[in-house]
Amino acid sequence: MTRREWSERWRALASVDLMAGSEGESRMVDRWAALARKLDEPGDQRADPVLDFVLERLTPDMTVLDIGAGVGRWTVPLAARARSVTAVEPVEGMRVALTARLARLGVANVATVSDGWMEADVAPHDVAVAAYSMYTSLDIVAFARKMDAAATRFCGMAMRVPAANGVIGELAGHILGDWHDSPNFVVGYNALLEAGMTPNVFVEPVAARHWTDPSLDDAVARARRHLRLTGNEHDTYIRATLERRLEPTAEGYRWPDWMRAALVWWEPTGI
Numbered sequence: 448m449t450r451r452e453w454s455e456r457w458r459a460l461a462s463v464d465l466m467a468g469s470e471g472e473s474r475m476v477d478r479w480a481a482l483a484r485k486l487d488e489p490g491d492q493r494a495d496p497v498l499d500f501v502l503e504r505l506t507p508d509m510t511v512l513d514i515g516a517g518v519g520r521w522t523v524p525l526a527a528r529a530r531s532v533t534a535v536e537p538v539e540g541m542r543v544a545l546t547a548r549l550a551r552l553g554v555a556n557v558a559t560v561s562d563g564w565m566e567a568d569v570a571p572h573d574v575a576v577a578a579y580s581m582y583t584s585l586d587i588v589a590f591a592r593k594m595d596a597a598a599t600r601f602c603g604m605a606m607r608v609p610a611a612n613g614v615i616g617e618l619a620g621h622i623l624g625d626w627h628d629s630p631n632f633v634v635g636y637n638a639l640l641e642a643g644m645t646p647n648v649f650v651e652p653v654a655a656r657h658w659t660d661p662s663l664d665d666a667v668a669r670a671r672r673h674l675r676l677t678g679n680e681h682d683t684y685i686r687a688t689l690e691r692r693l694e695p696t697a698e699g700y701r702w703p704d705w706m707r708a709a710l711v712w713w714e715p716t717g718i
Contacts, residue, residue, distance in 0.1 A: 453637040458585045460630045476540035483518040483544040487552065496651040497605050497710045498524060501576055504601055505529050509573040512597055514564045515580020518544045522557060525576070531556045533572065537563040564590065571597055578605040579708075582630040588642040595715045603712040606632040608650060613704035614692045615673050621688075622681050628673055632709045639711065646713040656706040661699040663689060 498521055505511070505528040516522045516534035518541055526532045526549075534557055536542040542559055549557050560567050564577070565584065575598035577590070584590045594602045609616055609631050619628035627634055639646060660666040663686060670676075670685050693700040 451638075451641060453634055453641045454586070454588060456625075456627065457587050457630055457634045457638050460625075460627060460634065461583060461585050461587075476543070479518055479540050479544040480547070483548040486518065486520060486523075487548070493656075497649065497708045498578070500649050500710055500712075501525075501574075501601075501603055502528050505574065509600070512569060512572045512575040512594075514575060514577040514594065516545060516559075517541050517578075517580070519548050519557075521576065521578045523548070523552060523554060526554050526557050529556075529574070531558070533558050533560060533569060535560045535562070535564055535567050535569070537561060565593065569597055571599055573599055574601045574603075576603045576605070579607065581606070581635070587630070587635050587638050588644075591639060591644065591646075595713075598715045600714065601712065602646075602715055603710050604635070605708055605710050606630075606635050608632045608707045608709050610704045610707070614688065614702055615670065615704055617692070618670055618685060618688060619674060621684065622674060622676070629675075632711070636709075636711055644713070646711045648709055648711055650709040651707055653705070653707065658702040658704065658706070659696065659698050659700065660693075660702075663693075663700060666693060666700050666702070 502524060505525070507528070507530060509529045511525050511529045511532045513522045513525055513532055513534045516536045519534070522532055522534050522545065534545060536545060536559060539561070542561060546559060560569060562568070564580070575594040577594065581587055581590050581604060591602070591604065594604070609627070615628050616626045620626045636646075636648065658669065660669055666689050667682055667685050670689065671679075689700070693702055
């Protein structure tokens with residue numbers, strides 16, 4: 448019998464909807480619209496080696512599936528390099544913000560699909576990519592296999608790489624009983640290996656990007672969000688850990704957890 452330890456761990460971590468918010472739908476819609484506008488402000492385009500890895504493999508004749516497109520952080524640069532892009536985005540507020548952004552930028556070679564990826568009925572494309580959008584899917588193997596069936600030349604899944612000595616991992620181990628606070632590359636890649644897939648991996652170079660919070664209260668709130676805690680019963684432990692681990696700076700409190708990503712990629716084989 449095939450063991451599914453990593454797949455089951457992914458399922459447990461993904462069982463909480465990471466897109467859910469407590470601010471209300473109207474506030475979230477406003478935030479998504481603001482994020483879409485901010486992406487196009489001068490000087491806001493940060494380096495993205497994982498996206499660059501994908502763009503380098505595109506040619507002007509290719510068609511691309513952007514799965515879980517959000518407000519188009521990847522969609523717009525993909526559309527600039529490919530013949531056309533199909534943006535799969537089931538969250539209405541994000542899709543509205545994406546559509547408005549495409550119109551504002553004059554991007555005319557993007558079509559949107561309102562279904563979730565596992566429900567979407569799309570024609571085969573040359574390339575299928577999913578940038579951090581698989582986190583709310585309970586079955587990452589099924590997610591990847593559907594990508595494989597929908598692409599003819601290249602598949603890529605971008606996932607967060609957790610810091611081995613990260614504060615969030617330490618907190619998660621103590622509070623949740625599992626060092627993995629949410630779906631991530633370590634769990635996802637092992638689940639794919641467990642299912643018989645052997646994809647390639649590109650890991651972006653060590654990044655200098657770290658979280659910085661203006662106060663310890665803000666840092667505690669960040670920890671609660673990442674651990675998906677709805678109450679404050681763990682705040683004493685969280686605050687003590689943050690006081691020990693975070694570095695005070697002129698801007699506030701700097702986390703040792705870095706922000707880094709990996710691209711799990713393969714050539715479609717009909718797996």
